[in-house]
Amino acid sequence: MNRKYKMIIIFSFLFLFSNELELFAKSIDDEININNRTRVISQNIRCLVCQNQSIDESNSELAKDLKILIREKLIAGVSNEEIYGYLRERYGDYILLKPPLNLNTTLLWFLPFIVLIFGSILIFKIIKSNQK
Amino acid sequence: MIPELGHILMIITFVISTMQCCYWLYNLRYTNIDVVRVLQKGSLINFLFIFLSFLILTYSFITSDFSLLIVSNNSHTLKPLIYKISGVWGNHEGSLLLWVLILSAFTFFVSFKDSINSKLLASIIGVQTVILSLFLAFILFTSNPFERVDELPLDGRGLNPLLQDPGLALHPPMLYIGYVGLSVSFSFAVAALITGEINKDWARQMRPWIAIAWSALTIGIALGSWWAYYELGWGGWWFWDPVENASFMPWLVATALLHCVRILEKKLIFINWTILLSILAFSFSLLGTFIVRSGLLTSVHAFASDPSRGVFILIILGISIGVPLILYTIKSSSFNDEKGNFDIVSKESAILVNNLFLTTATLTVLIGTLYPLFLDAINGNKVSIGPAYYNATFAPIMAPVVFLMAVAPFLNWKKYTDKNFIKKIIFLSAVTFLGGTLLYLIEEKSIFALICGSLSIWLFTGVITDLISKIREAKVKFKNINQFFFFITKINLGIHLAHIGVAIFLAGVTGEQFYKSEYNVRKKVGDIINIGTKSLKFDKIENIEGPNYHSLMATFSLYEKNKFISKLRPEKRFYTNEKSQTTEAAILSDFWGDTYLVLGEGDNKTGWSLRIYSNPLVSWIWAGAFFMAVGGIFSVTQKSSRFRNV
């Protein structure tokens, strides 16, 4: 009886401990994960008060605040897309270094590939017509 | 008094060059060797006068003559001599004078090429001179470098400290040699449109000029990127900044042209396309010059503040690009291509595909650069286009170019005959597969890292394979130096060097882009920072006095596996005259990569914030560019490909 109790206590202790350990490991993982995600997002956000820099590269006050904000939002469990959306709502598309695909940017995203396709057809024709 | 002399010399040159243009146009129908002689003399005088004028401006900078507006705005008595000289082109007015100087030099050199037939030569000099007088007018009416100040200042305002740097002192001249060098092929093209005559000799005469310009442009861009890498302190080397793009676009077109013109040397096909590319290459140069100098893209306000300059720029662009394009529209149908008679798998086809991808890539960069401006004008929306856009568009367009670059040199002109072609491809694939697997095993990164690295291996192996087979084919014995040059020409060493440069460059890009690591720490004096197998010891931090700045300098010792390697001394400099601050990163380069250390804010109590990057293979990027440029120079010596098979 006594032994049984001891066993239970030890096991529950171990169980508790392992849980702690797991949590601890998880928190380190989370930390690294959050840091990486903050960097990735920062690299895609324009520093509005600088010249052609992302907030990741910039040391301006606004850039620092934005980086802190992004970090906090990530810790609170906000998704990357929601953060982009949040900033976009306040500062416009201008703040995103990767322009979103919408009516304004259709030409921007598709023109190179349209030209490539038409060019390929043309070149194929030219090569064909120059064959022996 | 002396600056006025410089101004007067420029006015005289403007008058002479304008008269020259009239003389050329008046005699357009009856050009002969006598007309050429007159134009030659004119271009000699233009060159000498502008050179003198440039010397005078340089003299004013060296002697710190602050009665000149640009000297007082861009120089300072305490500045080291080399930066007093580079200050000449560190501003809008002076850099335009440098531009014009290089243009007149190129005009002078090309005008004495008597091997070009006189009808063509007259028009080439004519077109060059038209550009010269347009630019002189622009300088004289909107950006006179010899303008005096009303009140003599005590001292100058100094040059932006970021620009006080050896790399950047040489960057504009190299870039301008590239930009302006492309004016020669432009003039060849326009002259061909005017005279209506084109032949293989036209292409042969033109190619060396493109190669010179291309090499200079490569060096110029690489210097700029190198400067950004070590001076800006962000650890990056290319930012897809509009200013960088402006110099990159002419480079891409010139690369296409350099390949395309080789077809025309063999056979009269794709005449129109070659002419169009020549016009395009210089158009992008003009755009580059003006975009950077007008500040249209970097700061829209600066441009708007002086609208007269903007209008003038549009007029110059309108004339110097519009008129050739009108000529092209009228005349291009009169050039008849021969029948190509080449196989689908042949050098001709490969070069065509290369041209397609390079022009599309140029278009991508152009759209990325100008789109925000136009969108804003159309509906007031603002977008930012950053590296993410170019990674998604430019990179996939360029990947096939690199892929082809390895195999295309195996191909023959006209016919698919090489029986070893398939064998070589199999060999390449095997080596690349092995290399790729090794890369994957060393450190698993993204799929893009794997593609980028494998492409580099693919290209490197391709070039070496081709080089070996060309050397075998050549069968030349080296008995004297002439045979050595003959050998180099025969195996097309220039091409191999340039292509291997691309492979080295790509290896550098792979390392820097995908395998770099970064550490942000806050440390006190005496602390030790571990980065991979290396460790940094924070020795001390102290104040240092420079010639025209104060500096806060930290000293670190770098150890690898407890073995001392080197001291690293990052600085923060405060330039007192210019009231600005620069960060001087401490960089330790070796063959395998850089350790890059930036000193941030802080104090002795709470510690100093430090940014440390470990950038593998990063110096290969510029080494690659150097190889490309040297390859370009080699291909200048290679007059035509008459030694090559068929």
Add this chain to the structure above:
Amino acid sequence: MKHNLKILNVLPLTVFFFIILSSGIVLYQLKVDKRIERSLASQLIGKNVPETLIPKENFIEKINNLENLNFEKYHDQIFAVNFFASWCAPCRIEAPIIDELSKVLPVIGIAYKDKYLDTKEFLDNFGNPYIETGIDKSGKIAIEWGLYGVPETFLINKKGEIIYRHAGPLLYSIFKDEVLPLLESIKNE
């Protein structure tokens, strides 16, 4: 094939003409319109005022108000929000104009990244035109409002929508030529 090539001959000139034409338009607009400044204003216009929570202790007392900043009580009123800071030089320049503005409508002041005592000193030295003044210590409220820097001024209509934004010091000419006419026009609504 022949027809195809004809189009290609004309294409370069057409494209070039288009580019030059549009550059001309851009240039003209930059000169006439000052579009850049205007487009800065566009993002939050027409939207409701962002949630602005300033903790009690970050308020500078003026009219015995020690609650969180609550726009509810300005419902059915036109009011202004002015971001400023004691460390910002242009804010001193615009101080007299903000004073003028406060005579027309209630102005709420938000001190951007400022300290309590500094803000108080600034208000003592340059006058306190604000009906309420809160301090945005972390700069988060500023991001909520899409702020680039200080000073910036926003006008809010009776429905609680932002109708005007001015980045940079509110100069007297702007106050007279833009703000007053705008207020006049919405009064009649």
